[in-house]
Amino acid sequence: MNRRDFHRALLMGAVTHAFGPTLLRGTTPPALRINGDRLNANLARLSEFGKNPQGGVSRVAYTDADRQGREFVMQLMRAARLEVSMDYAGNVSGRRAGSVPGLKPIMFGSHIDSVPEGGNYDGTVGSLAAIEVAQALAEAGTTTRHPLEVIVFQNEEGGKQGSRMISGEFTPANLELVNASGRNIRDGVRFLGGDPDRIAQVRRNPGDIAAYLELHIEQGGTLERDDIQIGEVEGIVGIKWWSVDVTGFANHAGTTPMDQRRDALLAASRFVDMVHRQARALTGRHVATVGQIQAFPGARNVIPGRVTTSLEIRDLETAKMDQLFEIIRKECEAIGSASGTEFKFEQAYNSSPSMMDDRVRTLIRDSARELGLSNRPMPSGAGHDAQSISMLAPAGMIFIPSVGGISHAPKEFSHPHDIVNGANVLLHALLKADAASWVNT
């Protein structure tokens, strides 16, 4: 029985106390489960920090509520017998030693900051589940081969700042960015107790982290709709943004006959409808969205002469994004010539897709199966800290259902039993990673 088979047997309950205290101490890992009641109770306690009158939280990074929430999280880490520290960037880590000297840590965690008027689950489920996993291991007396690092990244909602400081994507110019707290990152890092002048020292190198795991709510409605318990994230979509400018000719709405108009809003409206139609016509799981629109001069009695609008395309494949954009751009030529208007596209943002590691995905899939949970591969349409860390280490993400697909809103909700399922998959995938031959052995 090699190490891998041994661990599989352990998890399946076929092997008990087969090895000495170095590897496993005092419990039966196959039966090991996190404490679901404690996890859900801690989520409820965390939701008090920055609580909104209408439900959900406004725990924006660099606010008092954020700092209080982080204090609470550090208490939980200590209760889980983790050694708590904060790096210069303000990322909070809870560490626990491994049994094999020289191995790099397996990192797992998420974030606890929220958007303004956000929900109680985005980031917090993964953060508190990671602490709960550590506590369950501690209570079971289980020591892993690798050191463990439970991490709570700072300011995910403001652009994954904490994890990008670790991956090295953060540049000094980003220090001036102001997030929804009203503070810029320089002041925000200081506010959390970090040191903005030493952020460069926070950076880690490929190989410094053995593997990375993150549990998160789906934030979409596909798992709930299809009654699937666990999503095995294939990758995090790339995002492209364009600013779209439509030029027609402003004119008097009373004196300009319908057939003599060069109505920029009519053209922009056909654009919005066409984007939706073409995105649906193309096979795949890409999405395309028009979220912004402004008409000039914007009076009830003036035919709009100019409209500024936006286009966002997301997919796991850059080629698919480019293909859809080309279709849209070409269709706009037809819309323009039919309506006497002109379209101009300017790319405003471009984030490449981040693929999750196939081997980590397999661990997640196997864990879900062994726990008897339905599961399926899926893209993540939203950005996550796992994107940053996937640049340094084999990374994987576990999704659980979001009721109604609602996120970034007070009504964001995931069922307690789904949270418990997700945390157990995190626990088991972590143990499998710890045992896997390819993980920094």
Add this chain to the structure above:
Amino acid sequence: MNRRDFHRALLMGAVTHAFGPTLLRGTTPPALRINGDRLNANLARLSEFGKNPQGGVSRVAYTDADRQGREFVMQLMRAARLEVSMDYAGNVSGRRAGSVPGLKPIMFGSHIDSVPEGGNYDGTVGSLAAIEVAQALAEAGTTTRHPLEVIVFQNEEGGKQGSRMISGEFTPANLELVNASGRNIRDGVRFLGGDPDRIAQVRRNPGDIAAYLELHIEQGGTLERDDIQIGEVEGIVGIKWWSVDVTGFANHAGTTPMDQRRDALLAASRFVDMVHRQARALTGRHVATVGQIQAFPGARNVIPGRVTTSLEIRDLETAKMDQLFEIIRKECEAIGSASGTEFKFEQAYNSSPSMMDDRVRTLIRDSARELGLSNRPMPSGAGHDAQSISMLAPAGMIFIPSVGGISHAPKEFSHPHDIVNGANVLLHALLKADAASWVNT
């Protein structure tokens, strides 16, 4: 030969000096023409008041530029041997006595205030042409039967305030309305030298005015497009405004698949396209416009959950406006159920159509024909002071071509020869009205 036939003969050149000095003095009315060079020169001089660096004028009512322009107009009136006065509302009149005692005045004129960054022709052509007509009559020694009143209404662009004070449509609550000058009407009237507390005394009654004529630029492009020199206005369209509220469900643009969206902007876009399509499908000269749109929350990466937009319908017939609105409202139900959204309409404004007097229209048509000018009946898509005065007197409007249909913009332009044509039609229609048996004889 009755009076009507006589006047027709006069205009056709068949009768000269047939009657004594009371009716006609010193010239041959059939050949009477305005002085086109003087009229166009005066238009150029007036355009200096409130001149924009980029062309056109910003001569908003109740500004210094407006007051200076009015001073200039009063000088021109005096030069045209008119007796100048201003009513409590700030409307400027230039009067000249008629030959037959007891007859009510024939009124003709327009306005000289502009929209911000407006053009040099809207209102000014009709105002200065009216003064030019009076001057031509004075120079020819022609005295009309009726007294003449050349009028320059105050603040047309801010809602036809001056003419509505005369028609009695103005209410004291309107005194608080603030126009683009930043002044409310109360202060604006005072600024012009009027008395806001005595506006009620300005009101005139049906029968106080024998007839009303107004020359104006078309502000649309139909006369120029079809190479017609004179538009005989059938009426001024009614205007209905609605505020349109589209409710869907805001959601994450990355995690919500295309087929699970309730995108309020997609629904609003289909509404804009449908309004245009249905307006064109219905036979008639109505127009329908969507000029305003706002998406909420209005972020590139959030599917809009709510859109507020507008609908304007204009036509000469209220029944046609109602018919088109019913089609639109019904189509919105289909758009709503296909996109998981809901439309709500709230009427925001309703102005009834004002029909021009058929007999005055005939005078205008006959004058154009006799002057050898191509002409055709047409609706006015824009509002005019003639709407107010049509409540008190038989009213008619003369349109001349606007190059490119551009108005309310610095590029607004009418050819000098078209202005001269329009002023001559005004002159001849005025003389015909003066002679007509049905005009307050």
